[in-house]
Amino acid sequence: MQHVSAVREPLVTGGKTLHDVTQDICYQVEAKPNLRWMAALSVALFFLGVFFYSVYRTVWYGIGEWGLNKTVNWAWDITNFVWWVGIGHAGTLISAVLLLFRQKWRSSINRAAEAMTIFAVICAAMFPVLHMGRPWLAFYVFPLQNTLGSLWANFNSPLLWDVFAISTYFTVSLVFWYIGLIPDFASIRDRAKGPIAKFSYSMLSFGWKGSAKAWSRYETVSLILAGVSTPLVLSVHTIVSMDFATSVVPGWHTTIFPPYFVAGAIFSGFAMVLTLMLITRVVFRLEDYITLEHIALMNKIMMVTGSIVGVAYITEFFIAWYSQVEFEQYAFINRATGPYWWAYASMMTCNVITPQLVWFRRVRYSIPLTFALSIVVNIGMWFERFVIIVTSLHRDYLPSSWAMFSPTIIDIGLYVGTLGLFFTLFLLFAKFFPVINMAEVKTILKYTVDNGPTYNPSKAHHAPVQTSTPGVPASAPVTYNQHD
Amino acid sequence: MTKRFALGIFEDEDVLLHAVENVRAAGVKIHDVFSPYPVHGIDDALGIERSRLPIAAFFFGMTGLAFALWMQIYMLGFDWPMIIGGKPHISLPAFVPVAFELTVFFTCHGMAITFFTITGLYPRFKVPVMDVRATDDKFVMAIELDETSSQFPRLTQLLRENGASEVNQKEMTNN
Numbered sequence: 231m232q233h234v235s236a237v238r239e240p241l242v243t244g245g246k247t248l249h250d251v252t253q254d255i256c257y258q259v260e261a262k263p264n265l266r267w268m269a270a271l272s273v274a275l276f277f278l279g280v281f282f283y284s285v286y287r288t289v290w291y292g293i294g295e296w297g298l299n300k301t302v303n304w305a306w307d308i309t310n311f312v313w314w315v316g317i318g319h320a321g322t323l324i325s326a327v328l329l330l331f332r333q334k335w336r337s338s339i340n341r342a343a344e345a346m347t348i349f350a351v352i353c354a355a356m357f358p359v360l361h362m363g364r365p366w367l368a369f370y371v372f373p374l375q376n377t378l379g380s381l382w383a384n385f386n387s388p389l390l391w392d393v394f395a396i397s398t399y400f401t402v403s404l405v406f407w408y409i410g411l412i413p414d415f416a417s418i419r420d421r422a423k424g425p426i427a428k429f430s431y432s433m434l435s436f437g438w439k440g441s442a443k444a445w446s447r448y449e450t451v452s453l454i455l456a457g458v459s460t461p462l463v464l465s466v467h468t469i470v471s472m473d474f475a476t477s478v479v480p481g482w483h484t485t486i487f488p489p490y491f492v493a494g495a496i497f498s499g500f501a502m503v504l505t506l507m508l509i510t511r512v513v514f515r516l517e518d519y520i521t522l523e524h525i526a527l528m529n530k531i532m533m534v535t536g537s538i539v540g541v542a543y544i545t546e547f548f549i550a551w552y553s554q555v556e557f558e559q560y561a562f563i564n565r566a567t568g569p570y571w572w573a574y575a576s577m578m579t580c581n582v583i584t585p586q587l588v589w590f591r592r593v594r595y596s597i598p599l600t601f602a603l604s605i606v607v608n609i610g611m612w613f614e615r616f617v618i619i620v621t622s623l624h625r626d627y628l629p630s631s632w633a634m635f636s637p638t639i640i641d642i643g644l645y646v647g648t649l650g651l652f653f654t655l656f657l658l659f660a661k662f663f664p665v666i667n668m669a670e671v672k673t674i675l676k677y678t679v680d681n682g683p684t685y686n687p688s689k690a691h692h693a694p695v696q697t698s699t700p701g702v703p704a705s706a707p708v709t710y711n712q713h714d
Numbered sequence: 715m716t717k718r719f720a721l722g723i724f725e726d727e728d729v730l731l732h733a734v735e736n737v738r739a740a741g742v743k744i745h746d747v748f749s750p751y752p753v754h755g756i757d758d759a760l761g762i763e764r765s766r767l768p769i770a771a772f773f774f775g776m777t778g779l780a781f782a783l784w785m786q787i788y789m790l791g792f793d794w795p796m797i798i799g800g801k802p803h804i805s806l807p808a809f810v811p812v813a814f815e816l817t818v819f820f821t822c823h824g825m826a827i828t829f830f831t832i833t834g835l836y837p838r839f840k841v842p843v844m845d846v847r848a849t850d851d852k853f854v855m856a857i858e859l860d861e862t863s864s865q866f867p868r869l870t871q872l873l874r875e876n877g878a879s880e881v882n883q884k885e886m887t888n889n
Contacts, residue, residue, distance in 0.1 A: 248750060248851030373789060382789040386798045391811040398815040402822040409826065412835065413849070417750070420846035429839060436835035440848050442760055444833045445752040450765045451829045455822055458775075462818045469811055672751040672851075676727070 241335050241674055244518035248672050255666050256418055258514045260427075263661060266513055271657045277650020284643035285360065293363050295640040301633035302623045306641045307357040308473075309615040310648065313498065314354035315396070315470055316491075316611065319463055320499025321347025322403060325410075326459035329452070335527055337670040338519040341414075342510060343503050344407040345663070349655040350502070351400045353648040358392075360644070388472040395469040402462060406455045409448070412438045413669040467495045474618065481561035481622030484549065490542035497535035497581070498611035504528050504604035506656065508597060510665060519666050522595050529594040532607065536585030539614075543582065557627065565621045569634060573617050580610020718859040719745060720866055721844055721882045722873035723852050727753045730853040733876035734759040737855070740872055745856040748848035771825050778820025782813040844884055859883070 246254070263271075287295045298305055321343040328336040359365045371393045373383040383390050416438035419431035438444070471491035474482035504525065511520040550562040566574050584606050587593045594600065625632045659665075722737075724730040730753065737744060738761070747756060757764070790796065791804040801808070830836065848854040855878070857869055863883065870881040 252750075252850045373785065381796065382794055384796075384798055385786045385790055385812055386801060386805060386808040388811075391815070394812045394815040394819075398819040398822075402818060405822055405826045409829070413751075416841075417849040419841060420843060420849045432839060432841050433837040435841065436830065437838050437841045438835060438849075439841070439843055440748045440750060442747040442749070442753070442756050443762055444835075445749065446757050446762055447765050447767060447829055447833055449752050450767045451825055454768060454771045454825055458771075458818045458821050461814075465811070465814055465818075472811075669751040 241338070241521070241523070242519055242671065243521055246518060246675060248675060251668055251671055251675065252417055252421070254516070254519070255414075255664050255668050255671075256421055258660070259418055259662060259664060260421070260423075267657065267661060270513075271654065274650050274653035274657055277646055278654050279650070280643050281647020281651050284640050284647050285356075287640050288360050288644070289365060293361065295638060297636050297638045297641050299633050299635070301626060301631050302620055302635040304623060305620050305635045306616075306637050306645060307361045309612065309619055310645050311354050311357040312470055312491075312615045312619075313612050314350045314357075314648065314652075316467065316495035316498045316615075317502045317608075318347040318350035318354070318399075318403070318499065319467060319492070319495035320503045321345070321350075322399075322459055322463040323496055323499065324503070325406060326456040326463065329456040330460060334674050335524055337674055338516075338666050339503065339507055339524060339528075340670070341407075341410065341663075341667045342506060342660075342665050344403060344410070345656065345659045346499075346502060346506060347403050348400070348407060349652050349659075351396065351403065352655065353652050355396060355400070356648055356651075357644075388469060388476045391469045392473060395466045399462060399466045402455070402459060406452075406459060409451060409455070410667055410670075411663065412436050413440065413448070414664040414667060416440065417668055418664065464492055467492045474622075479622050479626075480555070480557040481565065481618065483558075484546060486542055486545055486549070490539065490546075493535045493538035493542065494581075494611060494614060497532060497539055497585075498608060500528050500532040500535065501604040501607035501611070504532070504600055505608065508601045508604070510660060514660065514665060516666060519671065522597075525597070525600055526591075526594045529588045529600060529603075532604075533585045533588040536581060536607065540582035540585075543578065560625075561622055564625055565617060568621065568625070570617065570621045570624070573613050573621070577610055577613040577617050580606045581614060584610070716885055716887050718861075718863055719844065719884045719886060720857045720859055720863075720869045720873070721884050722855040722857070722869075722876075722878035723845065723847070723880045723882070724855065724877060725852065725879050726877075727853060729877040730855065731755055731759055733855065733873065733878065736876050737857070737872060742857055742869065742872065745858045748844055748854040748856065750849055750851060750853075753853070767825065767828065770828050771821050774824030774828075775817045775821040777824070778817040779813055781820070782816035783809065786812060842886060844886070845882070856884075 242251075244250075296305075296307065321340075324336050324343040325340045325347075328340075359368050362368060371383065371390065373385075375382075383393075412435055415431050415435035419428065419435045422428040422431055468488040468491070471487035475484060475487040477483060507520050507528075508525070511517050547562055550558045553559075564570075584603055587599075587603065593603070620635050624634060722733065724733060727749070730747070730749070734744065734747065734756065738759070744760060747753075747760060749756070756762075786809040787804050790798075795803045797803075843849075844856050845852065845854045855873070859866060859869075866883060873881045
């Protein structure tokens with residue numbers, strides 16, 4: 231028996247019954263693909279083509295196709311890698327950390343956020359693998375015997391820790407996601423009409439029947455996986471930050487990096503979750519499940535992590551001054567006022583100033599503003615990585631080797647191409663997999679459903695407005711006497 | 715082998731919970747309960763023991779940790795010692811990240827494999843289900859019947875009295 235305070239906002243609006251949930255969420259899977267989806271998929275496939283072309287050029291002609299030079303020998307590739315891995319972190323935060331904290335609102339968004347994690351990690355992995363130059367020898371990163379070509383791997387190297395962190399993160403996220411999908415595949419299987427759908431979802435559902443014993447184990451396993459994923463997600467970006475922090479490059483060699491990178495990862499990840507959710511809820515008509523409350527809550531997390539990132543930027547500057555190390559100080563002054571000042575300014579504006587707008591209730595409940603904000607944050611976080619990586623490298627100890635970095639068309643193609651890869655995967659997921667965890671939404675339904683009318687964007691919202699902020703819809707008070 | 719089941723269909727989890735208690739109190743053995751989502755409290759009502767999976771998780775984790783430490787110490791300390799950055803061959807602090815990652819890796823995959831094995835989950839062509847609505851919005855209580863289904867009328871009455879919206883009979887092969 232769960233008790234929910236009567237002043238809590240309902241998590242699902244529109245007076246949904248259990249059957250409505252199945253109906254609404256399976257609808258997309260069962261219906262013929264709609265025109266908007268096909269249009270979006272063709273755009274994504276075009277950029278996937280750009281990706282394959284850029285990969286072909288990189289592999290066939292070598293890393294020389296990129297804009298790297300001997301001073302700036304790490305640029306867009308590692309920027310994109312860190313950016314994508316960071317985006318993935320929000321998915322695990324929602325699926326694991328919020329599960330442990332019993333934040334029930336995560337139920338409507340965890341499936342899609344976890345899918346985002348998996349696809350983002352796939353995109354991220356492309357960059358280090360391609361930067362190897364000979365990706366068919368990528369297995370050299372694993373500790374393999376001498377006879378396979380090299381000595382044992384060097385376990386003192388953070389780059390090797392990264393191999394273990396990213397592969398663990400990817401496989402654990404995948405397994406966690408799949409276990410959550412099994413009961414929902416069973417729901418689709420039991421509704422499926424056509425033989426192909428019946429067969430595919432029978433295979434995918436692993437013979438799930440929803441028996442009491444299976445559910446009991448399912449919950450235990452989910453809790454344990456959440457328990458191990460929580461430190462895992464923190465460790466992954468910590469290790470990514472150590473790729474930089476364990477070096478002796480001024481601007482990288484700072485102990486603040488692990489927490490700063492983790493906060494930044496969750497920050498950018500929530501921005502991407504918001505971007506995706508705001509589109510998904512409209513395209514698949516899921517406004518009753520992903521409500522304005524969800525958007526506001528995600529906005530708040532984005533603001534908190536964004537503020538942590540802002541504090542980290544300032545702390546870095548302070549420590550550079552306080553350290554009295556000339557090179558450290560120069561690295562930071564060069565970041566802010568050197569030739570890459572515009573990248574630094576974009577980073578500061580997008581990541582420190584814009585998230586503070588979320589303090590306004592009107593902003594965090596506004597769909598267009600949230601959407602714009604989420605895009606701005608993603609751009610800002612890309613610039614953050616670019617600033618950290620390129621500005622720390624481009625002016626090293628020897629002024630004669632100072633250089634600037636300019637990306638080639640292949641650099642740009644690879645970045646835009648991974649966006650194509652990401653959206654192709656996400657759109658396929660959204661069409662063929664249930665985008666909302668039906669079983670989990672059903673568990674919270676009885677206690678949080680609002681009996682008001684279905685969400686209708688043309689009307690402000692239903693029934694009496696509780697809070698008096700003008701222009702901000704709030705939900706009606708809910709009668710909870712049904713379950714007492 | 716064909717078995718017969720009486721299926722009590724319930725609309726609500728709380729009604730189901732009371733029904734499970736009453737049916738068991740009446741001395742009837744419940745074969746299984748199927749629900750679209752985990753019903754909290756049903757383990758106690760059905761007398762399902764607390765899962766020992768967390769213990770398994772601990773041992774999987776320990777295996778991963780031990781393997782990771784052994785691997786790193788053996789490879790860099792004994793099999794092919796190399797001086798890297800003037801550090802000792804066995805520099806334990808540097809081995810912590812990989813040890814942690816492999817602990818998580820082994821726990822997660824060990825748990826997933828154990829869960830799939832003991833619950834009997836694997837990809838299959840066809841899934842025989844008691845009632846297709848059990849994965850949608852109904853709660854299904856299955857009670858095994860004997861060859862002649864002689865108890866069926868009595869069970870129907872018992873389930874009806876406890877709030878079942880319908881009671882059906884179902885034959886299952888190899889279930």
